[in-house]
Amino acid sequence: SQKIEQNSEALNIQEGKTATLTCNYTNYSPAYLQWYRQDPGRGPVFLLLIRENEKEKRKERLKVTFDTTLKQSLFHITASQPADSATYLCAPEGWDSNYQLIWGAGTKLIIKP
Amino acid sequence: DVKVTQSSRYLVKRTGEKVFLECVQDMDHENMFWYRQDPGLGLRLIYFSYDVKMKEKGDIPEGYSVSREKKERFSLILESASTNQTSMYLCASSRGHSSSYEQYFGPGTRLTVT
Numbered sequence: 001s002q003k004i005e006q007n008s009e010a011l012n013i014q015e016g017k018t019a020t021l022t023c024n025y026t027n028y029s030p031a032y033l034q035w036y037r038q039d040p041g042r043g044p045v046f047l048l049l050i051r052e053n054e055k056e057k058r059k060e061r062l063k064v065t066f067d068t069t070l071k072q073s074l075f076h077i078t079a080s081q082p083a084d085s086a087t088y089l090c091a092p093e094g095w096d097s098n099y100q101l102i103w104g105a106g107t108k109l110i111i112k113p
Numbered sequence: 114d115v116k117v118t119q120s121s122r123y124l125v126k127r128t129g130e131k132v133f134l135e136c137v138q139d140m141d142h143e144n145m146f147w148y149r150q151d152p153g154l155g156l157r158l159i160y161f162s163y164d165v166k167m168k169e170k171g172d173i174p175e176g177y178s179v180s181r182e183k184k185e186r187f188s189l190i191l192e193s194a195s196t197n198q199t200s201m202y203l204c205a206s207s208r209g210h211s212s213s214y215e216q217y218f219g220p221g222t223r224l225t226v227t
Binding site for chain 1: 117148153156157172205
């Protein structure tokens, strides 16, 4: 069955450094993948979508890559700030449930000043 | 500013009670979704709807039902609440009939069943 894995351990990064989060998927090949940010007590907020024919996508300090050979997406935040601290969720297209998104459990990112 | 609202932020119910969770979106979106979110697990899709009076089962529909009588409103019903339905419930909406469209989420309802 389809499986989405994100690092369950919190990622601690020093302010100003680049944070890199990983999303791995197994047993299928999604056509696209979305990344969301979730703050405590709030619903997720959409950040970026990347398609299988796009190797990389950027938005301001954010960069997402999609490696269909490794079955992996990487999410980078450059020049990280304490305000970037949140949980980041990846959500590839699913092949079950009428191709609805399948959600990773998220990685908690902590940016230390 | 686009908005998805949910009827309650916190709710405490007793086992066996019928529970209604309401969600309203003001973006004229076709799609609406109900998820539950539990620690250590990703969002799990309960039901979704492509259009008024249409509904589709997600991954975990057991113990839940939904209603969509108007385009902007999507209700989740727990017919007989049980303690294993204690969770955070999130409603979302999106335009179009493809899951490639971004989803807009409400603030969530934290439901406790005692």
